[in-house]
Amino acid sequence: MADHLLEVRGLSVDFHTAQGTVHAVRDVHWYLDRGECLAILGESGSGKSVSASAIMNLIDCPPGEIVSGEILFDGRDLLKMSNEDRRQLNGKRIAMIFQDPLSHLNPVYTVGWQIEEIMTAHGTPRDQARARCLELLERVGIPEFASKVDAYPHQFSGGQRQRLMIAMALALKPDILVADEPTTALDVTVQAQILALLEELQQETGMGLLLITHDLGVVAEVADRVVVMNSGQIVETGSASDVYANPRHPYTKKLIGAVPGSGEITEPLDTGITPILEINGLTKHFGAFAALENASLTVLPGETVAVVGESGSGKSTLAKTLLRLEDATSGEALWQGRDLVTMPPKELFALRRDIQMVFQDPTQSLNPRMTVYDIVSEGFAIHPEILPKAQWKDRVRDLLDQVGLEAGHMHRYPHQFSGGQRQRIAIARALALEPKLIVCDEAVSALDVSIQAQVIDLLTDLQDRLGLSYLFIAHDLPLVRDFAHRVVVMQGGRIVEQGPVAQIFDAPRMEYTRNLMAASLHPDPAVQAERRRARLAMQEAS
Amino acid sequence: MTSTDSKTTPDAPPAYISVLRMLWRDKFAFTAAIFLLVVIFGAIFGPMLLEDVATKQNLRGRNAPIFDFSRPWVYWLGADALGRPLLARIIVASQNTIMVAAGAVFCSLTIGTCLGLIAGYTSRLPSQIIMRLADIIMSFPSLLLAVLVLYMLPPSVFNLVIVLAITRLPVYLRTARAEVLEVRERMFVQAAIVMGASGSRIVFRHILPVILPTVLTIATLDFALVVLVESSLSFLGIGIQPPEITWGLMVSQGRPYLTSAWWLSFWPGLAIVLTTLSLNLLSNWMRTALDPVQRWRLEMRRKKNG
Numbered sequence: 120m121a122d123h124l125l126e127v128r129g130l131s132v133d134f135h136t137a138q139g140t141v142h143a144v145r146d147v148h149w150y151l152d153r154g155e156c157l158a159i160l161g162e163s164g165s166g167k168s169v170s171a172s173a174i175m176n177l178i179d180c181p182p183g184e185i186v187s188g189e190i191l192f193d194g195r196d197l198l199k200m201s202n203e204d205r206r207q208l209n210g211k212r213i214a215m216i217f218q219d220p221l222s223h224l225n226p227v228y229t230v231g232w233q234i235e236e237i238m239t240a241h242g243t244p245r246d247q248a249r250a251r252c253l254e255l256l257e258r259v260g261i262p263e264f265a266s267k268v269d270a271y272p273h274q275f276s277g278g279q280r281q282r283l284m285i286a287m288a289l290a291l292k293p294d295i296l297v298a299d300e301p302t303t304a305l306d307v308t309v310q311a312q313i314l315a316l317l318e319e320l321q322q323e324t325g326m327g328l329l330l331i332t333h334d335l336g337v338v339a340e341v342a343d344r345v346v347v348m349n350s351g352q353i354v355e356t357g358s359a360s361d362v363y364a365n366p367r368h369p370y371t372k373k374l375i376g377a378v379p380g381s382g383e384i385t386e387p388l389d390t391g392i393t394p395i396l397e398i399n400g401l402t403k404h405f406g407a408f409a410a411l412e413n414a415s416l417t418v419l420p421g422e423t424v425a426v427v428g429e430s431g432s433g434k435s436t437l438a439k440t441l442l443r444l445e446d447a448t449s450g451e452a453l454w455q456g457r458d459l460v461t462m463p464p465k466e467l468f469a470l471r472r473d474i475q476m477v478f479q480d481p482t483q484s485l486n487p488r489m490t491v492y493d494i495v496s497e498g499f500a501i502h503p504e505i506l507p508k509a510q511w512k513d514r515v516r517d518l519l520d521q522v523g524l525e526a527g528h529m530h531r532y533p534h535q536f537s538g539g540q541r542q543r544i545a546i547a548r549a550l551a552l553e554p555k556l557i558v559c560d561e562a563v564s565a566l567d568v569s570i571q572a573q574v575i576d577l578l579t580d581l582q583d584r585l586g587l588s589y590l591f592i593a594h595d596l597p598l599v600r601d602f603a604h605r606v607v608v609m610q611g612g613r614i615v616e617q618g619p620v621a622q623i624f625d626a627p628r629m630e631y632t633r634n635l636m637a638a639s640l641h642p643d644p645a646v647q648a649e650r651r652r653a654r655l656a657m658q659e660a661s
Numbered sequence: 662m663t664s665t666d667s668k669t670t671p672d673a674p675p676a677y678i679s680v681l682r683m684l685w686r687d688k689f690a691f692t693a694a695i696f697l698l699v700v701i702f703g704a705i706f707g708p709m710l711l712e713d714v715a716t717k718q719n720l721r722g723r724n725a726p727i728f729d730f731s732r733p734w735v736y737w738l739g740a741d742a743l744g745r746p747l748l749a750r751i752i753v754a755s756q757n758t759i760m761v762a763a764g765a766v767f768c769s770l771t772i773g774t775c776l777g778l779i780a781g782y783t784s785r786l787p788s789q790i791i792m793r794l795a796d797i798i799m800s801f802p803s804l805l806l807a808v809l810v811l812y813m814l815p816p817s818v819f820n821l822v823i824v825l826a827i828t829r830l831p832v833y834l835r836t837a838r839a840e841v842l843e844v845r846e847r848m849f850v851q852a853a854i855v856m857g858a859s860g861s862r863i864v865f866r867h868i869l870p871v872i873l874p875t876v877l878t879i880a881t882l883d884f885a886l887v888v889l890v891e892s893s894l895s896f897l898g899i900g901i902q903p904p905e906i907t908w909g910l911m912v913s914q915g916r917p918y919l920t921s922a923w924w925l926s927f928w929p930g931l932a933i934v935l936t937t938l939s940l941n942l943l944s945n946w947m948r949t950a951l952d953p954v955q956r957w958r959l960e961m962r963r964k965k966n967g
Contacts, residue, residue: 442855471857484848487954488870497866501858532953545852552856 122194123150124327125174125213125295130188132169132178143169144351147188151295156321156328158342158359160335162374162567163538166351167331171297173198174329175215176205192295211241214288218300220280224272230283231256231268237290255286259316277430278309282316289320296321297329302337306429306594311638311654314341333567335378336640339363339647347371360644377572378642380597387604387619388422395420395555395588396441401450401460403433403440410436412612413450418556421582423589425599425620427635428609434592436612438558441590442476443467472502475549479561481541485533491544492529495519498551505552518547522577539570546577556588564595575602596639600624608632633657683950683959690946693939700936704759707752711735715753716904719744724922739924741914747928754906754929760818761907762887765825770880773830774872777837778864782845792838795831803828804893811899821900825887832883833876840872874948881944885937908933 127149134141144166151157161167172178174190174197190197192213197205209215217223225233231252238248256264259282261275272280281301288296298317302310318341321328330342338345338359345362347355347370354368366372394417403411411433418424426434439445441452441459452459454470462470478484485494495518496511506514516526522543533541542562549557559578563571579602581587593599599606600620607617608631616629627633637654641647684691714735722744725736735746780791798806807824814820844850845868853863892909894900901907903914908929915925949955 444851444854468857471855474855476852476855478848478852480848484852486849486853486867488952490953497853497858498856501856501862534954548852548856 124153124192125329126150126191127170127174128189128191130170130173130190131186132166132173133184133186135182135184142351143183144348147348147351147353149346149353149356151327151329153294153327154321154325156318156330156341156343158330158332158338158345159348160332160338160345160374161348162333162569164350165348167333167348168299169351171215171299171329171331174213175209175297176202207241210237210293211291212293213295213297214291214293215297215299216281216284216288216301218303220277220284220304221272223284224280226272229269229271230275234283234287234290237287241291243291251290252286255290256283258320259283259286259289260312261286276309278305278313281305281309281313285313285316285320289324292324293326295327295329297331299331300333301330303332303334307596307640308429308634308638310337310640311340317341334640335363335375335568335642336647339642339644340640340651347374363643364645373569375642377569378597379568379572379575379595379601380641382601384600384620384624385423385602385604387621388419390419392419394418395455396590397453398437398441399451399453401437401440401452402448403436403445404448409612411440411447414609414612414614416607416614416617418588418590420555420588421586422605423582423591423603424605424607425591425593425603426607426609427593427596427599429594429635431611432609433612434609435560437609438476438560438590438592442474442558472498472505472552473555474558475552475554475556476558476560477542477545477549477562480565481538481545482533482565484545485541485548487533490530490532491515491519491524491536494533494544495529495547495551498548502552514551515547518550519544521550521581522547523573537570539566539574542566542570542574543577546574546581550581550585554587556590558590558592560592561594562591563598564593571598578602596624596635597641608635680950683956684946686959687946687949689942693942693946696935696939697943700755700759700932700939703752704755708756711749711753715745715749715906717745724918724925726922727924738928739922741911741925742918742922747911747924750906750911751908751929751932754908754911755932757818757901757905757907758888758891758909758933761821761825761891761901762884764818764822765829765887765891766880766884768822768826769829769883770833770876772826773833774837774869774876776830777834778841778868780834781838781841782860782864782868788838791834795834798827799831803890807890807894808897808899811894816899816902818901821891821894824894825890828890829883829887832879836879837872837876840875841868844868844871870951874951878944878948881937881940884940885933888933888937 127147130147131145132143134143147170149157149159159167159170169178173185178185185198188198192208197208224230231249234252234255235245235248238251239245243251253264253268256268261267261279261282272283275283301317302313305313314337317328330337332338342359344357345359346353347362347368349370355362355366355371362371363375366375396418398417399415401411401414402409414433414437416424426437428434436445440447443459447460450460454473457466459467459470492512492515495515499506499508499511499514515529519526519529524540524543524547533544536544563574566574575598578589582589591599591603603620605617605619606623608615608623608629610631616623616627616632623632624636627636637650637657641650684694719740720743722736722740723742725732725740725744727739728737730737735749738748738751740746741750776791780788806828810824811820850863850867853867888909891900891907892913895902895907895910895913901910903910911929912926912933915922915929918925949958
């Protein structure tokens with residue numbers, strides 16, 4: 120048998136929970152060669168992270184149990200080695216970077232100290248460690264690295280923190296870098312930069328890169344080969360372009376089919392209709408910082424207006440100001456002719472029924488101590504004029520039915536539902552008040568791709584039936600392309616461009632919009648290769 | 662996750678049955694609950710039945726040894742320096758002790774939590790006033806405060822409760838406020854605001870249930886502390902005065918005899934410890950039982966056992 124750098128053979132891991140034994144992964148085989156990038160693709164709960172955790176000795180036993188299998192690294196079975204031996208390998212020969220760099224950097228030490236610690240822990244003298252640390256910071260592209268070496272993690276942006284994590288991982292020139300969703304928490308443009316950096320570094324050092332992701336776009340961008348996982352089993356494996364072009368397993372087909380960005384573009388609505396919402400020059404300052412500057416847009420009845428932008432672009436501030444969760448500094452937001460911003464509380468209370476919100480993370484937006492019935496019917500309790508109490512139960516039943524949940528589950532608590540179901544509960548809660556406009560603040564970005572598609576279908580369906588308008592805040596461009604009528608692009612608190620979907624996507628006028636489009640990842644490796652060439656050309660030109 | 666196994670049947674057993682069932686799953690909590698019931702029973706009916714026995718002096722039986730089964734049952738735990746039966750005295754003393762401790766803990770818990778909710782949820786000014794008030798109470802040695810107040814007011818159960826409640830107030834106030842500040846930023850609170858929920862609805866429906874387990878846990882820990890503070894006040898002569906008795910007072914009365922008759926302090930001390938321990942176990946159970954996310958831990962065992 121050919122010698123691979125790392126090989127996982129017949130790995131099965133169980134977790135013993137109170138609800139019984141969960142087979143996290145079953146009989147998983149894959150290998151990684153030097154200088155190659157292998158992506159493990161799967162949705163949440165597919166067990167894609169488990170084999171990586173097994174490699175890094177991060178599985179807690181109990182409740183975890185490695186039932187069978189071996190992990191061969193350089194011909195030695197990691198699972199048979201002592202903890203001390205594995206500690207010697209971890210960090211030195213096999214390094215890992217995580218999704219959320221902030222929670223993996225210790226806030227009370229300087230980043231320089233933390234990078235050096237990896238090296239000193241494995242026996243490098245401190246002065247050499249310092250030199251190597253500076254070299255690394257320069258390599259991963261931290262600006263003014265010589266002075267930033269003594270800064271603390273909170274002084275860096277999200278993308279820079281991920282660069283720091285990469286520097287830390289590369290400190291000892293590992294043979295394998297395991298990257299667990301390394302760019303999921305980052306903006307598209309930053310994501311593209313980090314992926315490019317990872318690829319460059321891999322080519323430079325010849326290490327093997329194991330990338331764990333849920334994003335077909337990321338796979339298309341960097342992976343050579345891909346392993347597709349579903350509920351603990353490998354359903355398909357092959358080269359990235361092959362798997363995308365000819366998926367054999369139904370699950371892979373479903374996954375590729377669910378990826379947004381290839382559907383038909385929705386035609387913009389007739390502009391002759393009176394807008395339901397008209398925002399003029401809305402501004403919000405936090406002290407001297409302008410989170411939202413002079414934003415103006417309109418929403419027509421039955422229209423979906425998407426607000427896209429990267430983090431810090433002011434799109435969430437726009438939503439919060441509109442819903443009076445924050446008070447605007449200046450400007451107006453006319454709701455059917457009445458100004459929301461200056462409205463007295465009493466009038467605002469009545470208007471709350473018309474404008475509802477669906478939040479990003481349904482785990483946090485649903486009170487964990489209330490049953491689904493309590494959550495959905497709370498709107499009736501707050502606005503008693505909607506419905507007499509005797510009909511609450513029937514109405515909640517209807518609403519749950521409408522969003523595709525079983526009405527019999529109304530006495531359960533939110534934690535008993537999956538992420539997608541929870542978001543449906545949140546939508547049912549919003550619908551209970553019979554709103555005309557629903558503000559969706561990244562309402563689907565915490566969900567898996569296939570679930571995302573279902574929720575979007577639900578929203579579209581509800582719009583058709585109830586004539587709802589949506590203000591859809593998102594960072595995911597392909598999703599917006601399929602779903603919205605019009606797009607508003609924001610940057611640094613300002614609206615830089617707005618127009619119908621076709622115009623923004625096919626002929627963006629502003630450079631920022633073009634950058635955003637170029638950085639977003641397409642699931643097709645062939646398309647993605649094309650885009651990369653275009654992006655590089657753009658970089659060279661500028 | 663658990664979408665298949667926990668099907669709630671429409672006609673589930675009434676609430677009190679399922680509560681009792683969950684209590685039965687946790688054997689420690691169950692024992693604790695039984696013990697506390699006994700204590701409460703003793704506190705209510707003890708003085709009525711045993712008052713005379715407990716105060717009757719018997720100088721021939723001074724510091725009578727424990728486990729002398731030839732005597733009547735009230736003497737089985739020994740007798741104190743004046744020959745009064747310890748068992749009877751512990752039962753009689755439980756009334757005052759429980760009244761003072763439970764009263765003080767309850768008052769400080771409710772008032773402190775309410776003020777904490779106000780301080781955490783309202784605007785700056787009321788919050789500042791409440792917090793500075795708490796600072797003043799905290800910076801004042803609690804014993805000194807008690808001495809001052811009780812010097813002016815006659816020592817009685819009621820006054821003692823007030824003094825103890827005031828001194829323990831800041832603990833609840835600060836904890837509640839800190840928790841409120843965190844919980845009010847959570848998404849579900851924002852979702853309620855967007856729906857137009859009023860301030861009181863948000864505080865009582867959304868915030869209070871989340872912070873309640875924390876303050877209840879503090880309250881059970883505080884119970885023992887209050888019992889001991891009460892005993893030290895009584896020892897100083899400004900708390901409960903003999904011939905009235907409390908457990909704390911009994912502990913301090915037994916102090917001079919620790920070398921010759923340790924049981925004088927031991928039994929009332931044990932009563933304090935067991936009561937507090939039971940409260941702790943019960944509050945621990947309650948925290949799990951009240952939390953829908955954790956409740957399965959208590960419901961699970963049912964499936965395993967049955």
